[in-house]
Amino acid sequence: MPVKHPPDYEITIPECKGDILRIRDLRFAYPDGRVALRGVSLNVCEGEKVAVVGPNGAGKSTLMLHLNGILRGHGSISIAGMSITRENLPIIRAMVGLVFHNPDDQLFSPTVFDDVAFGPLHMGLPEAEVYTRVDEALAAVQMDDFGKRLSHHLSAGQKKRIAIATVLAMRPQILVLDEPSSGLDPRARRSLINLLRELPITMLISTHDLAMVEELFPRMVIMDEGFVVADGPTAKLLEDGVLLEAHGLEKP
Numbered sequence: 001m002p003v004k005h006p007p008d009y010e011i012t013i014p015e016c017k018g019d020i021l022r023i024r025d026l027r028f029a030y031p032d033g034r035v036a037l038r039g040v041s042l043n044v045c046e047g048e049k050v051a052v053v054g055p056n057g058a059g060k061s062t063l064m065l066h067l068n069g070i071l072r073g074h075g076s077i078s079i080a081g082m083s084i085t086r087e088n089l090p091i092i093r094a095m096v097g098l099v100f101h102n103p104d105d106q107l108f109s110p111t112v113f114d115d116v117a118f119g120p121l122h123m124g125l126p127e128a129e130v131y132t133r134v135d136e137a138l139a140a141v142q143m144d145d146f147g148k149r150l151s152h153h154l155s156a157g158q159k160k161r162i163a164i165a166t167v168l169a170m171r172p173q174i175l176v177l178d179e180p181s182s183g184l185d186p187r188a189r190r191s192l193i194n195l196l197r198e199l200p201i202t203m204l205i206s207t208h209d210l211a212m213v214e215e216l217f218p219r220m221v222i223m224d225e226g227f228v229v230a231d232g233p234t235a236k237l238l239e240d241g242v243l244l245e246a247h248g249l250e251k252p
Ligand SMILES: Nc1ncnc2c1ncn2[C@@H]1O[C@H](COP(=O)(O)OP(=O)(O)OP(=O)(O)O)[C@@H](O)[C@H]1O
Pocket: 030, 031, 032, 034, 035, 036, 054, 055, 056, 057, 058, 059, 060, 061, 062, 063
C-alpha cells in the first residue's frame, strides 16, 4: 500500500504557555521492522481534551505507549517540559496516567484495592495517604464499594473504570486513554462519558467512537499510516467529508 505524505490538512499547533505534552518528529519501528510512527508532532496544552482518531493500524496505540516510556522511538517527547529519559521514568510515570486498551493488561492484583493502591505504594507514599488516594480514585469512578472485589471477576465496563482509578490514584497531570469506550454497553459508555467530562484533567485519548469525540473532545487529531494527517477543531474536521473518507472515518 502506498504511504501517504502528511499533512493533507491544515495542522494547528495550539498556542499555550508551557505545553503539558510536546512531541516532535516521533518515529518508531517495531523490532520486526514494521514502521508504526513516521514523524509525529503534537502539542497538548494544560486542561485540553484531545482525541486521536484514525483507522486500525494508524499508530494511535503505539503513540500512546511512548508517552510514559513503555516504547522508546526517535524524536523528542516532553511532559511538562521534562523529556523522557531512563532516569526520570518514575516521575514521568507518575505524571502520565496511561490506561491501556485492554484493562486485563492493567489489573493484575487479587483485589480492586490492591490494584488501585499499587501505584501509590510504589511511589513510596505513607499508608494513610495510600488509603486516601484509593478512596478518592474509586469515588471518582463511582466504584466506592468495590475495594474488596476481585479485579478479574468484574465486568468489562467495571474493569475499565478500575483501570482508570489505578492511574487517577497517582494524581497524574495528564490522562492518556487508549480506546476507553470500546466494548462498553450503551449505559456503561454513557457513564464513562460523564466521568471523562467531569474529570478536571488534561486528557489525550485514542478512539473509534466519533460520537463521543464530537460530544466531549473539542480538538481532534487524525492519524493514518503513522502520520498525523489533520489536527484541529473537532467540529470543523467532522464537517469535512472528503477528509474523513480519505482516512476511513465516518461522521457520527
Ligand atoms: N508488537 C508489535 N509488533 C509489530 N508490529 C506491531 C506491533 N504492535 C503494532 N504493530 C503495528 O504497528 C502499526 C500501528 O499499530 P497500532 O496498534 O499503533 O495502531 P492503532 O492505530 O492503535 O490501531 P487500532 O485502531 O487497531 O487500535 C500497525 O501496522 C501494527 O500492525
